Amino acid sequence: MARFDKIIKGYFFLCAAFSVLITVLIVFSVLFESVRFFNIVPVWDFLFGTQWSPQTAMRADQAGSSGSFGAVPLFMGTVLITFIAMCIAAPVGLFSAIYLSEYAPKKTVNSIKPILEMLAGVPTVVYGYFAVITFSPFLRGVGDFFGLSIASESAMVTGIVMGIMIIPYVMSLSNDAMNAVPQSLKDASTGMGATRSETVRLVVIPAALPGIISAMLLGISRGIGETMIVVMAAGLAAKLTANPFEAVTTVTVQIVTLLVGDQEFDSAKTLAAFALGLTLFFFTLVLNVAALFISRKYREQYD
């Protein structure tokens, strides 16, 4: 038996080691290609340049025949869209979580929660479809009515639809955080004569705050990495703007466009995708680690 246990243990270890190894390999390959890219384009120009036009020049006399790789417009586009998305997802997700954990009768919870969680399983391509076919024309119609010109691929449309996609994540995670607040604390508050909303405001939310913050961070990280919706609904033009009604492009969109079609694997254009990927990886990693750190610290509080 002991021998069998050892074999099983070894097998489990191999599985775990395999996935860790693959992750490390991916990171290193991205890192390696990025270093090659930074040999052609200085890191500084990439991180702080405001001109993004990776197309290789048609004619030799064209300016910047090797294209220009200032990624700031992409970062800004990602930030703008994610910001709009969180403006939708944070309040809606948080309030529905509060409703589900503190106000809704059990029956409602049992029927609503699966539906909301199903929303998290909808493929993002469907959201993208929804954005392009339904929501964008609708928003443009509304804009026209008020005399506002909205681009058909505006950051607004993309952000709102992405926000809808993120709602279930934020909701589900903050709901977990609030359910983890011990009933005894809520009882203590109720027993003091606090109303339900006072209990939520003064006891439940403060106690669940670390969990709620980490839910928000994970939501943001989900938004930054989201690809399909933005590929379908956001633009391609790398314009540096803070106007949500104009078209912007994002890091993920550019990675896709850089790599779709015929590729030479050592052109700056192709390698740029790895540099973008590395940046993206770095930011989502920071966000996820921060979320993990915060929620772990908080878990110790009740043990």
Place this chain on the structure above:
Amino acid sequence: MKNKDIRMQAKGLNVSYGDKQALFDVNLEIAKNKVTALIGPSGCGKSTFLRCLNRMNDVVDSCKIDGIVQLDGFNIYKKKVDVVLLRQKIGMVFQKPNPFPKSIYENVAYGPKIHGLTNSREELDKLVKKSLNRAGLWEEVKDRLEDPGTSLSGGQQQRLCIARAIAVTPEVILMDEPCSALDPIATKIIEELIDDLKKKFTIVIITHSMQQAARVSDYTAFFHLGKIIESGETKQMFSNPRLKRTQDYIAGKFG
């Protein structure tokens, strides 16, 4: 018992959770400025009864309550009763110490703040000090009021919860096994505290310890299977119970 000595009274109280009835026609008088102990085997409905006294069972969806509970002759289950005000008058201390994950000061200030009992920071400071003093905790925590309430020992936490409850100057304090999570020394301190508190408050306490009931209470009610089997003066009940079942329970023969 004379009418003026009665602070709370339950009349024909029936309580059920869904289909399961937990209390059957319970009648009990709770004397002013005395300690009333509720004893009985596990699951007999003591907590259910206690929670009816400040309408804490309102938050349990499945709980149906039928009958009358009076505070100073006024039925607290009347439709118009302001539950918030009621719970300010009837405070509660729970089995497991449950301080909020806030500072010691904020724990005690919680009730006064939500009920708007004080007008200035100085007043609030005074009230916090007074409540901690009365709960016998002031000397131990006066230099660390900003520390989290959860950083105290179990016995200190329970006294903090008592301080929190008395900070809103209730008339009645309900205690559901307040010492069951504490060691004998912390228990002794709380028992002495209860003895002191009854000068100002009416106290109802649930306990599984017969010695504790005998030590701290003036009146005792013995619950069994959702009914009050016997109630009366503690001295008389412990020395000379009227019913065999009471005697058996007190002697530890069942429960």
